[in-house]
Amino acid sequence: MNKIRFSGAVNYIFLSVIVSFFIAPVIWLFVTPFSSSPSLSISLGTPTLSNFSSVFKDPAAVYSFGNSIIIAVGVTLLTVICASLAAYIFSRYHFKGSNFLIFILILFSNIVSGTAAMVPLYMLNISLGLINSYLGVIFTIAGGGIPTSIFILKSFFDSIPKSYEEAALVDGSSYSQMLLHIFLPLSKKGIIVIATLSFISAWGNFLIPFILLSSQSTYPASVTIYNFYTEMGLPNIGLISAYALLYTLPVVIGYLVVNKVFGFSFYGGIKG
Amino acid sequence: MKSEFFNSKFGIIVIFLIPALTLIGIFLIFPAFWEFYLSMTNESLMGINAVHPQFIGISNFIDVLTDPYFYNSLVVTLIFVLESAIIGQAGLGMLLSLLTYHKKFFRTLVQVAAVLAWIIPDSVVAYLWIAFLDKNAGTFNNLLALIGLSRINWFYRYPLTTIVVFNIWRGTAFSMLMFSAAFDTIPPSYLEVADVMGVSWWRKLKDIIFPSLKGVFFADLILITLWTFNVFTPYLLTQGGPGTATEILPIYIYLNAFQNFKIGYGAAISVIVLLINLVLASFYFILSKEKEGTSL
Amino acid sequence: MAWIELENITKTFGKVSAIRDLSLQIEKGEFVAILGPSGCGKTTLLRLIAGLEVADKGKIRISEEDVTFAPPNVRKIAMVFQNYALYPHMTVFKNISYPLFIKKVPDDEIKKRVNAIADSLKISLLLDRYPQQISGGQQQRVAVARAMIQTPNVFLLDEPLSNLDAMMRIEARSFLKYLLDKIGTTTIYVTHDQSEAMALADRIVVMQNGIIQQIDSPKDIYDKPSNTFVASFVGNPPMNLLEANININSAQAEIGSQYLDIKESILNLHKFPQNGRVYLGIRPEHISIYHESDTNNGSTLEGEVFVSEPLGFETIITVILGEQQIKVIKFGGLNNLKPGEKIKLQFKKNKIYLFDHETGYRINEIQEEDNEY
Numbered sequence: 057m058n059k060i061r062f063s064g065a066v067n068y069i070f071l072s073v074i075v076s077f078f079i080a081p082v083i084w085l086f087v088t089p090f091s092s093s094p095s096l097s098i099s100l101g102t103p104t105l106s107n108f109s110s111v112f113k114d115p116a117a118v119y120s121f122g123n124s125i126i127i128a129v130g131v132t133l134l135t136v137i138c139a140s141l142a143a144y145i146f147s148r149y150h151f152k153g154s155n156f157l158i159f160i161l162i163l164f165s166n167i168v169s170g171t172a173a174m175v176p177l178y179m180l181n182i183s184l185g186l187i188n189s190y191l192g193v194i195f196t197i198a199g200g201g202i203p204t205s206i207f208i209l210k211s212f213f214d215s216i217p218k219s220y221e222e223a224a225l226v227d228g229s230s231y232s233q234m235l236l237h238i239f240l241p242l243s244k245k246g247i248i249v250i251a252t253l254s255f256i257s258a259w260g261n262f263l264i265p266f267i268l269l270s271s272q273s274t275y276p277a278s279v280t281i282y283n284f285y286t287e288m289g290l291p292n293i294g295l296i297s298a299y300a301l302l303y304t305l306p307v308v309i310g311y312l313v314v315n316k317v318f319g320f321s322f323y324g325g326i327k328g
Numbered sequence: 329m330k331s332e333f334f335n336s337k338f339g340i341i342v343i344f345l346i347p348a349l350t351l352i353g354i355f356l357i358f359p360a361f362w363e364f365y366l367s368m369t370n371e372s373l374m375g376i377n378a379v380h381p382q383f384i385g386i387s388n389f390i391d392v393l394t395d396p397y398f399y400n401s402l403v404v405t406l407i408f409v410l411e412s413a414i415i416g417q418a419g420l421g422m423l424l425s426l427l428t429y430h431k432k433f434f435r436t437l438v439q440v441a442a443v444l445a446w447i448i449p450d451s452v453v454a455y456l457w458i459a460f461l462d463k464n465a466g467t468f469n470n471l472l473a474l475i476g477l478s479r480i481n482w483f484y485r486y487p488l489t490t491i492v493v494f495n496i497w498r499g500t501a502f503s504m505l506m507f508s509a510a511f512d513t514i515p516p517s518y519l520e521v522a523d524v525m526g527v528s529w530w531r532k533l534k535d536i537i538f539p540s541l542k543g544v545f546f547a548d549l550i551l552i553t554l555w556t557f558n559v560f561t562p563y564l565l566t567q568g569g570p571g572t573a574t575e576i577l578p579i580y581i582y583l584n585a586f587q588n589f590k591i592g593y594g595a596a597i598s599v600i601v602l603l604i605n606l607v608l609a610s611f612y613f614i615l616s617k618e619k620e621g622t623s624l
Numbered sequence: 625m626a627w628i629e630l631e632n633i634t635k636t637f638g639k640v641s642a643i644r645d646l647s648l649q650i651e652k653g654e655f656v657a658i659l660g661p662s663g664c665g666k667t668t669l670l671r672l673i674a675g676l677e678v679a680d681k682g683k684i685r686i687s688e689e690d691v692t693f694a695p696p697n698v699r700k701i702a703m704v705f706q707n708y709a710l711y712p713h714m715t716v717f718k719n720i721s722y723p724l725f726i727k728k729v730p731d732d733e734i735k736k737r738v739n740a741i742a743d744s745l746k747i748s749l750l751l752d753r754y755p756q757q758i759s760g761g762q763q764q765r766v767a768v769a770r771a772m773i774q775t776p777n778v779f780l781l782d783e784p785l786s787n788l789d790a791m792m793r794i795e796a797r798s799f800l801k802y803l804l805d806k807i808g809t810t811t812i813y814v815t816h817d818q819s820e821a822m823a824l825a826d827r828i829v830v831m832q833n834g835i836i837q838q839i840d841s842p843k844d845i846y847d848k849p850s851n852t853f854v855a856s857f858v859g860n861p862p863m864n865l866l867e868a869n870i871n872i873n874s875a876q877a878e879i880g881s882q883y884l885d886i887k888e889s890i891l892n893l894h895k896f897p898q899n900g901r902v903y904l905g906i907r908p909e910h911i912s913i914y915h916e917s918d919t920n921n922g923s924t925l926e927g928e929v930f931v932s933e934p935l936g937f938e939t940i941i942t943v944i945l946g947e948q949q950i951k952v953i954k955f956g957g958l959n960n961l962k963p964g965e966k967i968k969l970q971f972k973k974n975k976i977y978l979f980d981h982e983t984g985y986r987i988n989e990i991q992e993e994d995n996e997y
Contacts, residue, residue, distance in 0.1 A: 067427055068434070070427070071424075071427060071428070071434050071437075071438060074420075074424065074438060074441075075437055075438055075441045077497065078438075078441035078442050078444065078445045078497065079441050079444070080460065080467065080468070081445075081453075081456045081457055081459075081460040081467075081497070082444055082445065082448070082456060083467070084456055084459050084460065084467065085448070085452065085456055088459075095465050096458075096459040096462040096464075096465035096466055097459075097462075097465040097466065097467055097470055098467050134351070137347060138347040138348035138351055139348060141343075141344040141345070141347060141348065142344060142345050142347070142348035142349070144344060145340075145341050145344045145345055149337075149341055161352060161356075163609075164352075164356055164357060164360060165356060166551070166554050166555070167554060167558075167602060167605050167606070167609070168356060168359065168360045168602070169558065170558060170560060170578075171558045171559070171560050171577075171578035171581065171582070172558050172578075172598055172601055172602055172605070173359045173360060173363060173598065174581065174582065174585070174598075175363060175366060175581070175585050175591055175594045175595045175598055176358075176359035176360075176362040176363045176366055176595065176598075177355070177359050178585075178586075178591075179362070179366065179371070179591065180354075180355070180358070180359055180362065195351065195354075195355050196355050198351060198355070199351050199352055199354065199355025199356045200355070200356055202348055202351060202352055202356075203352065203356070206348065217707070217709075219705050219707055219709040220709050220711060220712075222674075222676050222696075222705070222709065223703070223705055223709035223711075224711075224722075225675075225676070225695065225696040225697050226674055226675070226676070226696045226697070226701065226702065226703045226780075227697075227702070227722055227723040227726070227770065227774065228697045228723050228726055228727060228774065229697055229726050230697060230726075231340065231695075233726050237722075237726070238711060241713045242712070242713060256447070259449065260449035260450060262449075262450045262451050262560070262561075262564070263560045267586065277451075278449055278450065278451045279451070281451040281452060281455065282451045282454070282564055285455050285458065296455065300451075300452040300455060300456075303449065303452060304448050304449060304452050307447055307448065307449060308444075308447065308448075311443070311447050
């Protein structure tokens, strides 16, 4: 690799340009919320926290944040429960075609996700009476995310030796005692990872709530932010930027959590 | 008695799988198939066809395939995917992994920057770019003005290019991480032997690196092609405009189904998109199988 | 009725049959070793008794109860796994107390019993540590403690010493024997190490390819192996098996181009081998070496030293006998035997084994010793 045609200096200059490229649009997000004269350019003025207090005074913003939490927590709980149970079976019981099944499910979840199925998902929610409800959004997002969670958890579970479970059974545990006392604690890491990833995916999801929800009171932050900057009149940039920053923070923290458990290079394979 | 034992094991298997399979069945599998059905009706969200939708066979498909807006959308999407995903994300991702191979500091720096761009939620990122490229106050134009160039309304003058660059910015992290992880699995001795033999970097790429990475490369291409084909985020930037300049297929579907209320028609477009996706996925799959033979 | 009964057990995995029509009876309080090379089915057998596998055919009874389809947790057995399977997220104390914990035994009683067992196994100081923090030998004792505390009907041990290094293994082996003798619980011990089986067991079950080859006391397994497999598997270095032809009339065995008197060995032949072809078995420690110049009678064979390996207490000498090689143990000191040297070998008369060449079964009767060892 040292003989790459670029000489060292050109290499470093190029990489610096790239880093700037990635960071440039993001700087605004970390400056403007604290600015006394918030605008579309990067200007700090005198640092202030008043933008954040506007956020807390705006009912739409506050409610939406709460909605985001409700939806994300709902998706996370549902995903963790469904995916853990299923992944346990896929890991511990090999039946013909189990790998194929997972593969097909993941294929479905990538192709039939969001935009490709927005029409029938909308109609489905209407038929089930779930339109404009938290449950509809939660079920829909969870349904799309479970195959990937199963896949990730299965490979976690595969790395836990079966002998612990066997020892627990021979030691006299019933099946559920074995799962509760032995297997569950050992699988903590994997469960934390998929819980975090599910939370993040639900937290940032724009399309599903955008399509399925129609009243401001149920919109999560992802939709509300969009409404803020596309509605008529002058956008309150200070409010929007502060809100956006608050909204972004859980995601960044979440990825730090996953990184800690896992290491960066794992992302190859999950997000999407 | 034997059945008792099996029932308990079998029972566990069934009970554990039911929650996931039910949810997936209803909210993932069923919609896929229902889409085929819907595409052949004149279902609508308003008017008489909302109350009494009728089965109309393939006439939606004929309408789609004779609709110039569909072809516009298709072309825009193909350009979008080719430029931003295949050349952009994969290409830049590959380049960056190569350049940062074995340079820990830069690798971490570039990765952190790229990943930040990748994880920030859609609605925030869209606004960041709206702010960044704003004609009068946006940072980018401010920089241009600083060096004497004129300010440009990017979303208006170069809409497609803008969303292409945006998508490259957005998604490169994934490809870069995948390729970096794959590079790490090549035993350093392979490359050292090549260095000793005085092999040029182009040949190293072609003969050592590429064969080892072939699987990862095609997996990456499949994923980012499918994702880019179906990405909705540009809507937040341009809503498909100006005019239909950035009306990629997902936006085209959305507008037809939810703004023109033509559910059946929207479903038909979706089916066609699904089929295109399957064709692309199979294409990659076949391509990846064919290039066998030079693997180490 | 025996304490443990296996009746016509068959178990296949896919296309591979691990155990074929196996029957076995174990008495209460017995220490039985199941010995065999890897893949012989011994671990599968243990897992069937434990309930971790279900037999395709046959029955299993423990203390007169049919447990063929019973899950492991009702069988009143305790098992020590090869990798110990100590719960990594629990302290040593919690590991040992786990079987009592799930039976909802009250805390103070748990404490009492765990401390007692930890004492007897000399691991009392480790109770607060985690499995990853203690040595392999200590982990092994924790695993044994966890098994002992259950006061089961049967102990099952799956190669419990194989993960220890050689030094530790010898020490752990003696301790294990002492412990298991003291407790007296019926024990089934799986191993591929024949010296372990010999040292520990009351009876040894030798297995190969899912079939029992012989069940006997260690002494009888050693002195009266029933076929070539058992004969060469037990004993280190293994028994020599020479290709030979026997002639009943002349009471001689033809080995290569030499003849050996075997009058005493063919007194009670079970069956006559086809064409007289046999494997002639003789253990390395039952061969004496004489110098070339010593008397040559029909009871000695001529050979040439191939290589000599001094091991301190004994020396192993490999001798070329015609087209074959044979190993001899010479006790005591160093020897001046050099490669290429010509020597004479004498086989101990009543220690010559004859095995049918086709079937591998022993065809001659072995006389009991009055004054050996």
